[in-house]
Amino acid sequence: QEQAPKSVDEKIMSRPTVTVFDPSTGDSCGTTHMPDVLSAPIRPDVVHDVHVGMAKNKRQAYAVNDMAGHQTSAISWGTGRAVSRIPRVNGGGTQRSGQGAFGNMCRSGRMFGPTKTWRRWHRRINQNQRRYAVCSALAATAVAPLVMARGHRIEDLPEVPLVLSNDVAN
Numbered sequence: 001q002e003q004a005p006k007s008v009d010e011k012i013m014s015r016p017t018v019t020v021f022d023p024s025t026g027d028s029c030g031t032t033h034m035p036d037v038l039s040a041p042i043r044p045d046v047v048h049d050v051h052v053g054m055a056k057n058k059r060q061a062y063a064v065n066d067m068a069g070h071q072t073s074a075i076s077w078g079t080g081r082a083v084s085r086i087p088r089v090n091g092g093g094t095q096r097s098g099q100g101a102f103g104n105m106c107r108s109g110r111m112f113g114p115t116k117t118w119r120r121w122h123r124r125i126n127q128n129q130r131r132y133a134v135c136s137a138l139a140a141t142a143v144a145p146l147v148m149a150r151g152h153r154i155e156d157l158p159e160v161p162l163v164l165s166n167d168v169a170n
Contacts, residue, residue, distance in 0.1 A: 019159055023168040030165075038142040038161060040135040047140075050133035053123040061117040069110025074101035 016039070017031045074087035086100040100106035140146050144160040154160060 018161060018163050020163045020165050021158065023164050032163065034142070034161070037135050037138050040139040042140050042143070042146075043132070043136045044140075046129065047133045047137050050125055050130055053125045054130075056121065056123045059121045061119065061121055063115040063117045064111060066114070068114070069108065070102060072096075072101050072108075 016034045018034050019028045020030045020032055021027070022029045072089055074089045076085050076087045077083060079085065084100070086106060087102045089096050089099050089101050091097040099108075101109060103109045104112035142161045144154060147154055147160060
């Protein structure tokens with residue numbers, strides 16, 4: 001047994017309504033239908049993923065100098081000297097001579113896996129996913145416990161969402 005599709009009037013009547021308040025007096029001056037976007041499903045996981053992805057698009061590339069850690073002449077002493085085979089700085093007459101060089105475990109050596117500017121900094125987010133996240137975030141603003149959980153002080157508001165008449169623009 002199939003149900004007949006609802007008419008436009010039935011759909012409008014089933015939508016929740018919100019009270020419209022007059023900003024000068026604070027009294028209600030009527031009601032209006034709540035927009036469908038405020039009744040959208042709330043998906044914090046989608047909102048979080050889209051937010052994280054879009055935040056990555058503001059990053060700037062950074063990297064270390066290609067020559068960092070290799071700006072010295074050094075060669076390994078080989079085996080048989082009871083020291084590790086890490087390259088060591090040549091010369092004498094200074095504290096630097098004989099010290100390990102080049103390796104990531106050495107003082108003044110290069111880092112492990114030097115950062116490169118061609119790292120993948122930006123992320124592409126589907127347009128539909130962005131729109132879904134915006135709708136979900138807007139719908140969350142219509143739920144009083146969620147708004148209060150974010151730390152907003154809304155105890156004194158008569159209703160959430162708070163709708164004001166057009167007189168507020170004047």
